[in-house]
Amino acid sequence: MLSNRRFQNIILNKYVITGLLCFSLALLSLLLFIIQGDGFFIVRDDFNEQQIPFTIGLHQSILDSGLSGFSWCVDLGTSTLQAFSFYELGSPFFWLSMLFPAHLFPYFVAWIYIIKYTVAGIFAFAFLKRFIIDEKWAILGAVLYAFSGFSTVNLMYYHFHDVIALFPLLLIGLEILIEKKDCRLFIFSVFLNAFLNYFFFIGETIFLIVYYLFRFSRKDLKAMAGEIARCLTSAIVGVGMSAILFIPSILYIMQNTRSKSDFSTEGLFNNLRYILFNLKGLILPAESMPDMSAIFPSKFYSTAAYLPMIGLVLVMAYIIKNRDWLSRLLIFCLIGAFWPLIGNAFFLYMDVQNRWWHAFVLIMALASCKVLEDLSSYKKPIKIGIVINALLIVFLFIMVCYIFKDPEGASTLYAPKRFIIYTAVSLIGISITNIVINAFNGNYKLFIGCISAFAVATTSLTLYVYRANGTNVASYKEIYDLATQIQLPDDQYRINNASNVVSMVSNSSGFSLFTSTDSVGITTFETLFDYKDAVNGLNKNTYPGLAELLGGRYYLATEPTGNNIVATYSSNGITYFMEETEACPIGFKVDNYITENQLKDIPVENRAIALMQAAVVSNSDSSALEYIEQAQDLDLETSVSELVARAQANSVSNFYKDGKGFVCTSNFKEDSVVYFSVPYDSGWYATIDSKHADIIESGGMMLLKIPAGNHDIEFNYVTPGYKLGLLISLICFLIFITICIVSKKRHPSSH
Structure with missing residues (x-):
């Protein structure tokens, strides 16, 4: 058992104090919502869906x-790694x-959220304490970081909090590398962050370069x-x-048209609306992305950096008093927050939506x-900072x-009462900051108590x-609960949902x-229907025959429609029926082909x-289809039912699929070409009777x-x-282990 003194040392350890404090504040912020759902925790939109x-x-x-x-549950099917490595x-x-x-998962997701807040606080403390003599102030700083507006606005994006939690390790690692x-x-922090999220890692890498240049540049x-x-x-x-995740992810995004953004003039010179929007994110508590009170009715940007209670007051005070690397870096970031020529550079001028602000x-x-x-040295700068912050709030409110x-001349105030509340919270925050600093001489317990209260209040409010x-x-x-019960009767078909x-x-x-991270084969297929969207796939019920072509045989209904019922489910006292309708199997023989140019003429x-009558191929692939003929006159008046019946009569048999691929058998009387409505990419390897067979791409699917x-x-x-x-x-892990063994002898006390 632990001795009393050792136990006290653990309890008084500032890492433990920081962790317990952040855990408690996160729990208080989420507890009401956990209770409201009887433990089942959801937020809205992207979080739920x-x-x-x-x-x-x-x-x-x-x-x-x-x-x-291969994950069959992502649209028509997508590589597990490609679909989920961003997430x-x-x-x-x-x-x-x-x-x-x-x-x-919905019953323990809130608790993992609480753990993320805790880890973010602990690692922020580990970074901040390197620059602070009295480490208790680093605990306060950890709360500011973990519960900033950036964390709050991104409550809808659960996986963004992973990045918030682990980012400080990069800066700590860089500091130790330069110092010792x-x-x-x-090395380990680079691995952890690159492994965590390749997109955010790009921005973090560029910020790390900027940080080094401001922090360590010198004449030597x-x-x-x-x-x-x-x-x-x-x-x-x-x-x-x-690399096990990073290389496949980079190869994927290089091909994925949904991941590309064009460099536009808006990225160079923001208009007044965006300037006000970014200013609001800095000086007011974070809002709900889909339902904002002002400037934009909704905006799915991570534009929030409000520090609980203190806002920009102390940041302004530091900039006013100092001319060091930190003040210059702060000025650079502030400029970047309003000038996209700098801000968007963190993500190579993609549509970054201010998702570098966690570093800021x-x-x-x-x-x-x-x-x-060092309050005694900052009395006057703090007063100026309070005035600047208050004036910015008043300016924003009047504007x-x-x-x-x-642009149409309509008001940009969408929820007046809520906007007044957020404005009041910010004004009250800097007023309390002023009182605690001047009337109570910056009493630490009072300060951290007030900031903690604001952290809980602003997080809970949003x-x-x-x-x-x-x-x-x-x-x-x-x-x-309905979804947890569903099981499809036949692997050859999909659920039309x-x-x-x-x-x-x-x-x-x-x-x-x-x-936005489904297979490149799917996005290629969607271009056959002149469709392109950065987030949502093509609705498969948009055009006649499309759902049937792709095997959408099963659907859910709350009332029988006369089709064959294959299963019934009960959820929340409501009976759901899974019914089946006509649909082509995932694999069926085709007799004709057409080129992409011919298809686009239709x-x-x-x-x-x-496509239910002829497989589409590129002009270069058409010569490889000696088994079938090029279609001359397609009958576009043929009924969907007739085409489905034809496909089912020419279906492959014994079809089975799992996460490693799929198998089936064929028994055609003549040499044939089979169309598989499975997204193509170069990761597929096909065999016939255990012998390699060439796969032909067919408009994003496979022949x-x-x-x-x-x-x-x-x-x-x-x-x-x-x-x-x-x-x-x-190989790199072996190199890292070798480095650790050698470094342990050179730096036995490094931590």
Whole structure:
């Protein structure tokens, strides 16, 4: 057993204090909403329709096939790694959730959220204390960081909090590398963040470069060159350790048209509306993205950096008094917050939506801590900071309420009462800041108590708005509980339902379409119908015959419609019927082909009917289809029912699919070509009777030439780049272990 003194030392350890404080504040912020849902926690929109089903879908996909397999529950089917590496595949918090049954995720997601807040606070403290003499102020700074507006506005984006939690490690690792020439933590932190989220890692890398230049630039260029070389080689090892996810992810986004953004003039010169919007994010508590009170009615940007209670007061005070690296970095970030030529550079001028602001928040928290630690030197700058912050709030209020209009001349004040509340909270916050500093001489306990209260209040307020305007726990839970019961009767068909919840929670093949990370084959297929969207897939019921072509045989109804009922389910006292209708099997023989140019000449509303009669191929592939003829005159008046019956008569048999691919058998009287409505990418490998067979891409789907007679067909899937990434990761881990062994002898006390 622990001695009393040792136990007291643990309790008084400032890491423990920081963790317990952040845990408690997060619990207080979320507790009411956990209770309201009887433990079932949801937020709104993306959290409900992506974060929850994605986590469950990933969980089940990992159990099916590991990292490199194929997830049938993501739209028409997508590589597990490609679909989920932007979300949670590399997150330690996701792997923690794997300890529990997948379907229970909504019951413990709030507790993992609380853990994320706790970890964010602990790592922020570890960074801040390096610059603070009295570490108690670093605890306060950790609260500012963990509960900033950036964390609050992103409550809808569950996996963004993974990035918030682990980012401070990068800066700590860099500090130790420069100070002690010990690269161990830096390598590991680079690995952890690159493995966690490749998109955010790009922005963090650029911020790290900016941080180094402001923090460590000096006239000794030779010494700087050595440091940069050490940082670069360490970073290469760290990224290499993450290669098992990083390389396949980069290969994927290079092909995915949904992930690309154009460099526009708006990225160079923001208009007044965006300037006011960004200003609001800095000086007012964060709002609900889908339901904002002012400037934009909704905006899915992470534009929030409000520090609980103190706002920009202490940041302004630090800038006013100091001319050091930190003040220059703060000024640079402030300029970048309003000038996209700098701000968007953090993500190479993609549509970044201010998602680098978590790094800005940490630097703001550092400046605020340093001011509080030395209050006597900052009395006058703080007074000026309070005046500046108050004037900015008043300016924003007047602009929004009385002056600024949208381009059509309409008011940009959408929820006046809520805007007044947020404005009042901000004004009250700087008033209390002024009182605590001047009347109570910056009393630490009073300061951290007030900031903690504001952290809970602002987090709870925004979460309340998220939930109050668009979330019904009972109705969501009804669909969720229904999805946990669904099991499709036949692997050859899909469920005709566009909901992520239905497909991913049930782990069923379907038409889920609310994802920007589905297969490149799917986006290629959608271009056949002149469709392109950065987030949502094509609704498969848009055109006659499309759902039938793609195997959408099963659908859900609350009343029988006269079709064959294959299953009944009960959820929330309501009976649901799974019925089946006509649909082509996933694999069926085709007799003709047409080129992409020919298909595009057909009216878009008739193209699915055309594809049920002839497979589409590129002009370069058409010469390889000696088994079938090019279609001359397609009958676009043929009924869908007739075409479905023809496809079913020419179906492959014994079709079975899992996370590693699919198998089937054929018994055609003549050499044939089979169309598989499965998204194509280079990770597929096909065999016929265990012998390699060439796959032909067909407008994002797949064709296979099959000889006459009985044959066993097998398609196996491994994510492109996975094997190379695995090899690089293993090599780099060995290098890292070697570095750790050598460094332990050189730096026995480094931590």
